[in-house]
Amino acid sequence: MYATTHLRTGLCVLLAAGLLVPAALGAAAQQKDYLSGLEADKIRDAELPAERIKLFISFAADRLKKIQYELSRTTPDRRRGQRVNDLLNAYTGCIDDAGELIDLGVEQQHNIRDGIKELETKGKEFLPYLEKLAAGGEANVSAFKDNLEDAIEATRQALRDAQKAAKEMAPPPVRRKP
Numbered sequence: 779m780y781a782t783t784h785l786r787t788g789l790c791v792l793l794a795a796g797l798l799v800p801a802a803l804g805a806a807a808q809q810k811d812y813l814s815g816l817e818a819d820k821i822r823d824a825e826l827p828a829e830r831i832k833l834f835i836s837f838a839a840d841r842l843k844k845i846q847y848e849l850s851r852t853t854p855d856r857r858r859g860q861r862v863n864d865l866l867n868a869y870t871g872c873i874d875d876a877g878e879l880i881d882l883g884v885e886q887q888h889n890i891r892d893g894i895k896e897l898e899t900k901g902k903e904f905l906p907y908l909e910k911l912a913a914g915g916e917a918n919v920s921a922f923k924d925n926l927e928d929a930i931e932a933t934r935q936a937l938r939d940a941q942k943a944a945k946e947m948a949p950p951p952v953r954r955k956p
Contacts, residue, residue: 812868813837827883831876831893835900838872841865842904849911859921866925870932873904877936884943891947897940905933 813821817837824830845865848858876897883890908930911919919926 812871827879827886827888828890828893831879831883831890832896834872834876834879835893835896838869838876838904839900841869841872842907845869846907863922863925866922866929870925870929873901873929873932873936877932877939880936880939880943884946890943894940894944894947897936898944901933901937901940905930905937908933 811818817833820833821830824833845862848862848865851858876893880890880894880897882888883893908926912923912926912930
């Protein structure tokens with residue numbers, strides 16, 4: 779009887795642990811963010827929407843540099859595809875956030891002209907690189923093809939949003955000499 783009770787207790791503990799571990803892993807995955815703590819602090823500390831847009835674009839540029847580094851490494855690594863996928867997801871998140879800030883800035887009539895110019899300039903640099911990767915510039919593109927296509931589409935959409943915002947925004951005030 780004592781052995782049976784311990785066996786049941788042990789099974790209950792193992793079953794509970796088996797159910798809790800996937801739940802804990804799911805919670806950890808939901809908390810995972812594509813910005814580091816320092817980057818998130820910089821975004822929070824930026825006072826103007828144009829500054830936030832520029833920060834997101836600089837973070838996206840950083841992700842692309844890291845992707846270039848990963849793809850230029852000659853040492854074989856089986857986790858490279860996962861790292862590139864993670865970096866592409868982070869890049870896409872940064873570009874999406876910059877585009878959303880542009881939409882919000884236009885809606886709230888903020889002066890985001892500098893952010894729009896930055897996105898247009900950098901986006902025109904980012905897009906050809908991503909398209910070159912998608913065209914087969916990398917032998918193992920299949921490992922991150924879906925995320926690469928998402929990144930390309932996010933960049934195109936952000937560029938369209940920036941062009942639309944530049945047209946919709948009221949011109950800056952003209953200062954007249956007294």
